[in-house]
């Protein structure tokens with residue numbers, strides 16, 4: 001008998017050979033569909049970077065500057081010689097803040113230069129009125145990846161993670177001029193401050209309901225709640241006026257703010273900020289510090305070694321110049337033929353989506369009309385943008401400076417640029433992802449979908465794959481992104497991306513019930529490395545469900561379609577090998593289900609799965625008809 005039966009385990013059946021031989025690279029947390037493509041993109045672009053660097057010929061000035069950064073990082077000698085000095089020079093500013101007054105005087109500077117603050121403030125599109133911007137006030141992050149590690153079931157694990165973090169911090173701080181007693185004091189204060197943050201801020205599960213992060217609050221009220229911080233003065237200095245309202249992401253945090261940040265805790269804050277600032281900036285220092293400084297994160301992700309200098313230099317340079325690099329990648333590697341083909345597929349899928357909504361037996365005409373309007377106005381961003389964001393025209397730096405200082409200055413330019421647009425109408429042409437990223441996205445605030453060139457490759461898409469395979473790959477991904485417009489969060493935004501209820505009461509009630517069914521379908525599923533939190537992953541599961549529904553429907557329309565090929569390619573794109581540490585981490589913070597479940601759970605909601613492979617009650621991938629969920 002065959003070891004794997006497709007009816008029992010689609011994922012294993014399709015991927016077992018790959019799973020047996022695949023090796024996770026030492027410097028990465030995963031191998032598989034997305035990761036392997038990303039690795040290939042990286043290899044291609046590194047070769048391009050090296051050629052540009054050797055020949056001193058650049059496709060444009062952006063790439064010229066990106067290559068300068070690339071070369072700077074590759075200059076290991078210089079970085080090693082500088083050691084920790086650049087980071088100390090920067091962090092000194094924090095130690096010079098003697099009291100709350102000094103803090104308030106320097107606040108704008110601290111914020112723009114990205115020093116750790118007890119709160120965050122940023123400028124973004126106003127969720128309720130997307131033709132203007134709003135200022136958002138949010139909470140700082142905890143040291144551990146999620147507050148659930150601080151109490152309850154995972155507390156023990158959290159404690160040992162904090163211990164490891166402290167060891168790493170201690171090691172890094174030993175490079176500073178602090179005495180051993182001072183290091184102990186700084187660390188004790190950091191942990192104390194962090195523990196208070198953990199009692200106040202939202203969990204990943206709470207954050208996944210991102211509509212709840214929209215809480216317009218009178219600036220007066222925010223000011224009063226954040227008493228020691230001169231909020232009005234800060235806002236005035238950042239955007240030239242004091243808006244009457246600020247958007248608070250985490251009201252509970254704001255209510256407890258003064259228990260965290262007050263005169264009494266001021267020194268603890270300074271120590272916390274100092275430690276986090278140095279630790280967060282080790283990667284652009286010496287090779288030794290890059291290695292030591294990353295060891296906590298590597299343990300968390302199950303990564304054995306740091307990237308080679310060349311890869312690291314590429315990653316950093318392409319992060320800073322992500323859009324120009326993505327544009328270069330798209331122009332060089334993404335054919336016009338493919339672009340047209342995928343565009344056609346998007347059209348087909350959107351039209352089918354409309355048809356399905358029209359045919360729906362549960363939605364009222366009123367709701368249908370609004371949903372169809374949202375689909376008709378959805379903007380498609382394919383491959384790469386035709387021009388880069390003007391912020392890159394500001395990305396100049398002192399070529400003689402250390403790479404550490406250059407990085408700081410670029411981050412600062414980006415931050416200043418962000419606030420400079422406050423009074424302008426948001427640019428809907430902005431891309432949320434660069435062309436060389438293996439990913440895709442829906443943006444609820446502008447009702448658009450983005451498919452970077454890098455994901456438009458096999459196994460997702462290829463001119464050489466069958467139509468059915470492409471539908472089970474990129475087709476289902478396109479359907480997934482479109483469905484985000486109608487997931488538990490997206491469904492609360494209208495066709496212009498404004499947070500607005502366009503549903504009739506009873507339709508919305510039905511929809512909510514179905515989202516609950518989807519939570520139930522996944523909640524508590526036990527995997528060898530942990531349990532699934534159905535609420536955390538519900539929006540992505542609704543998107544997978546919608547993507548599968550619409551593409552399966554299209555499969556019925558096309559000649560010579562093969563549902564076998566469709567389902568098998570669907571399982572292929574989710575093949576993934578990862579360390580247990582990383583998988584555990586994802587279970588607590590990632591809004592996506594583990595890939596094995598993405599492959600194996602959604603098919604069983606659809607009749608085509610049962611028909612194609614004659615799946616019956618006796619098979620493991622069988623779900624009773626009453627338990628099957630189809631939302632869109």
Ligand SMILES: [Zn+2]
Nearest residue numbers: 480484540543
């Ligand atoms: Zn998604």
